[in-house]
Amino acid sequence: MNSMRRLSTPLIAAFFVAASAWWTGANAQNHSQSEVVRTDQVQATLLAHAPQGVPVGLAPEAVAGQPLWVGLQITHAPQWHTYWKNAGDSGMPTELQWTLPPGVMAGDIAWPVPRKIPIGHLANYGYEGTVLLPVPLIVTPEFKPGVMADALDVKLKATWLVCRQECIPQEGEFALKIPLRSSTALHGAAFDAALKAQPIAVEGAHQVTLKDGGKRLSVRVAGLPARVRGQPLDLFPETPNVIVTAATLAPPGQPLGERDWRQQWDGDVWTADIPVSPDRAESPERMPLVLVAGGQGWRADAPVTGTWPVINPVAVVSPALEAALKANAGAAAPVLPAGTTAVPAATFALALLGALIGGLVLNLMPCVFPVLAIKVLGFTQHADDRRAHRTSGLAYTAGVVLSFLALGALMLALRAAGQQLGWGFQLQSPAVVAALTVLFTVIGLNLAGVFEFGHFLPSGLATLEARNPVANSFLTGMLAVAVASPCTAPFMGASLGLAVGLPAVQALLIFAAIGFGMALPYLAASWWPAVARLLPRPGAWMDTFKKFMAFPMFGTAVWLLWVLGQQTGIDGAGALLALLVTLALVLWALGLSGRARIVIATISIAIGAFLATTLGPNVIKTVEPAALAAEAPDARWQPWSAARVQTVLGAGQPVFVDFTAAWCVTCQYNKKTTLAHPEVLAALDAAKVQTLRADWTRRDAAITAELTRLGRSGVPVYVLQAPGQPPLVLSEILSVADVLGALKQLSLSR
Template sequence: MTRLFLALLLGAAALPALAIDESDLLPIEEAFALSASAPSADRVEFRWAIADGYYLYRHRTRVQAEDGFAIVGEPALPDGVRHVDEFFGEVETYRGTLVATVAGTPAAGARSARFRVSYQGCADIGICYPPHTETVEVALPAAPAAAVDGRAALDAVFGRAAGGPLAGLDGDAADLPMAPERAFRFEAIAGGADTLLLRFTPAPGYYLYRDRAAFRLIDAEGLALGAPAWPEGSAHRDEYFGDVVVYFDEVEVALPLAREIGPARTVRLEATFQGCQTDGICYPPMTRTVEVALPAADSASVAGAADGGPVRETPPPARAAMPWWAALLFALGGGLILNLMPCVLPVLSLKAISLAQSGQGRGAARARALWYTAGVLVAFAALGAVALALREAGMALGWGFQLQQPLVVAALAYVMFALGLSLSGVFSVGTRLAGVGDALTRRTGPAGDFFTGVLAVVVASPCTAPFMGAALTFAFAAPPALAMLVFLALGLGLALPFLLIAFVPALAAHLPRPGPWMETLKQVMAFPLYATAAWLAWVLTSQRGADATAWLLAGALLLAFGLWLAERLRHRERPVLRTAALLIALAAAWPLWRVHGLPAPERGLAQPTRADGAIPYSASALEALRRDGRTVFVNMTADWCMTCKANERRVLDTAAFRAALARAGAVYMVGDWTNVDPEITAFLEAHGAVGVPLYVVLHPEHGDRVLPTVLTQSQVEAALAGGAP
């Protein structure tokens, strides 16, 4: 019956796709006809002619220079039309025409440039193309003589060469452009083990763009740069870039540096920036490389704190920053701690009943523990493989991604509700669907223990325990084979307590003896399962509104009635039983499909604050606050994240937290990842996280600070005050 139930669900999910004729689709090159041109030597435009009935995703549009051109910054894209997408959540799309502009510097003497352009789009008939990449060759016009980088070239143009009419005159005296090295001085020193201090000095009559700067480290393994902390600049209306922020005077910028504990070393920093002469020429982007001597880094100056320790700077180092063996140890410890998280409680109650009933001898107990472990490992491996494959395909997702799908949430609510009915005695054995629940509570062999392990992983996956976040971050960046080892280590940690009880006689001796009390325990343990089903219904309301909850309750009512009826008919003629079981599956599957088809409710994007005074997260709002020099406490959460809700109840929803915000003059910003949200996913990735919860304090003077997964009030207050222990 279980197989039939799942087959009906999958078949229903496939019906819309089967109704679509893919032969109606245009080839991708015709649906999204791409052309490119260079209006000037430092600007290239890419134009898509989008056929009627087709649209492009903004966040899936990328341009990379392959030869003959160095891009500075990100491609300039117009605002798209907001669209709630089944796969990517809330996105922006383009129809008709899209023009993307990139700015940069042509290679010396280059007459053409080659670019790698990636994009993805869909047809209105319900089919999306896979990500597509084209290589585009663009002819470049000659650069204006006054914009050529280099002192000798400028001197030649303006007559400063020996014997020329302006020989011996300073650029200011002649009111002509200076050489770039004189117009814009750049220096960098170490501001400590984890900070670089940058200084830009525009000459009088020149200004520097804030948002045309980029920085990278050259051959610096184990190091990573954070976001530069620019001071407040001057608003300026620019004929090239519109409304921008510029600096007319010397400016100092703190650049956070994430690194491992280690000795002193010298690093090479490459800075690319752009500026202009007031009422004169604008220089092309210029690149300077400097060497910086870093002092030794000890445990007090780099990331790391566990509970009660100092918070760590972000973003974290590159993937090589953590050795593979450390990632496996972190995964094992995180899986072990996962047993203490509230999301795992319902399944642990099932396992507690199993242990209480295990008066079968040591061999049988070991077999049951091994089958449970096998279920946990298989489920972790499958979940990890799906997550890695979808991320590789370009999906914006992270750990716990499956609960961002309403169909999964509704189906899991059914499972928890049905298991609760089984423990309450509404049904037992008789149909295959009933047998699954009964196998979890009776001594019926390996199938029930294996399924309990699978269910433990499904329910536990939204939680992120201490140590687990670092291990998952490593796994999502590691090669597939090593990533799978990390997922298996997580599973081994989750199953470890039951393995120890089964294989260590001293621990097993402390278990209570079987007796009549077990029936009462079994019935009591049904209520955590009912509570989990109710919580999942609340999550579904957040994802798809009250109509989804109504469909879920109707389906649960039909499921309960059908299971009860199947139990009543269990000893009668088999055809009646089979017909009743089939009707149960059909009746329960239809509400699930209705839930899947409901649109996401509007999230009130125009509302400036939430009921608790927090500002809803958006990348543009956060950037505006940072430009204003504000301290921001960012809370990335989700309704299905039990760890998030526990932290909010104990720390973030308290008067003490609000008082700490007020003392620091900080803004509280909350990102809701209950549904798929590419902007939030990008923030998580930028701070080395693959799921929620994530807590980051962005301080204008002390950089970004990431707090531990399990919060304490003292950690929050220390981070808001600037990171003091």
């Protein structure tokens, strides 16, 4: 009994110190870098293509034969677009800034052919749908990866302008690891398609001639393929601010106006007569031109003959774009939590009450049960000691409240620094999940009697519990918060969503109210003598009860191992499982006596060190989620994106969104019961509702932003929305009646 309590002080304290240090360092280094950045308008993904691996230590001629590409893939929401290298009248091209190891260089963007996008009296050159902007990486002999290095680190800061009728400048930071010794060809088809969309260089006697005093250009391009001769071609000059981008193609024989242009074939030579823009900002000596037919492009680099008229200096940004940017300055801001705003006193009081009740209900969440076992053991131990009982209750309350305050302050600080985080963010880290798995495994082994700390710890540390019972209760409260915080109880969701937009003092008061509500039952029990008299007297039965309590700990470790598997894949979960077995062997061996302890412990520690070195990196290395990505197009639950929601609503179909996470026990319970109930599924089908699932198991800025927009900061969250109506947020503890009632309300309003 005492050994289990002694366990809590050194082990839990070490866990929280390590977890806090890891989170601080990770956020300082990564600054929200990932492979995917999502906004309401686009999804931008950093991809790599290295079918023969990274060419390391090869001669230059050998390196040239091994393709190594990276690229930014942008998927646009319907009616939105980004821009080509020459954006046209009112855009800006996408810019990529690479951070690469010494000896690795990035080439230029291999721009796919664009399309002309008319906007009123203007025209832009850009991309809709999905486009990949490939960039070659050049690995020189100066690239010297370390002996233990297994990947090429690629970092990218990208900026793009996405427009519909309004324009929103956006940016994202991306990080990607390309394995050095294995093939990376998952996105080969996307790169092949993008590279095939490159314009093909055309050799020939090309010419651009100024005429009409520099007001028009006469263009001649020779050498185009015979199969396109006689066909009309689309023209895209690479040099911006020279021609009238929105010029109208005039029919043959019709006189040309100031904004008209004409094209025709002179045998095998394509010719055009194009108006020069009155706002011309360039006087090029050569004009690279891209001609497109049927999605295929050809590039002709033509010299310019004649003298350009003198031009007046103009702004770098066109007047049309400048007006659009000013009109959308608010939308241009990065997606951040709501600003700190004052709320009425009555609203704040209700938020505090909701937080208090939510904290109380947290004690009923399955994820908290294992820690309650520790408190039950503590209560039975002090059943006859009223003073110790009260002291334990106060210390436990302090540990819970201060831990909620610390987590709340950390979340608010990181969000203020630009991190897209929500409540439960710590379990989005594989390192924290692995550390908690180890912690609960060790607690379970201790309760089961596999080892006793007093057998191998210094006597001063082994008797720490006897001298510091307050510290044990305090740290037990910290552990309770560590596993309880990912659960969002009823009444808590709205309070947490409000907290992230309040001034710091008011926000922290809400977090404190949640902690006080969670600790209140134990505080009351510790000060209420009637409760103590109901507890059984200490005796031999407690040893059996103690060993029985090991199984909830092992069950929690299994759940955390499953969560880790969602983040790092089967390799990560298997690696941690092997390390846990080795850890159990080490703890058992250290409890032996005599020569066997020295021999077995030495061997087991050596095995553990070897496995930690070889398998350890797999435990914290995240992998691309595949479960939802591999769903069939007609699967019931499709992966969520803001663009998909708008597409479905635009088609006149309602949407039901399940915001969930593997580490959220409430989410999993609702998923297996209410959301899988035949009556619910039949009602969703009858109402023709498209069901989407937003998986927040890992950090996802787009999901965090959407939760913030809905006034929530944690999961579960369930949203039903019909076209033209505001979203309806359902209860966190979801019942069949809740869903059926919401669907009935939906049908009445349609």
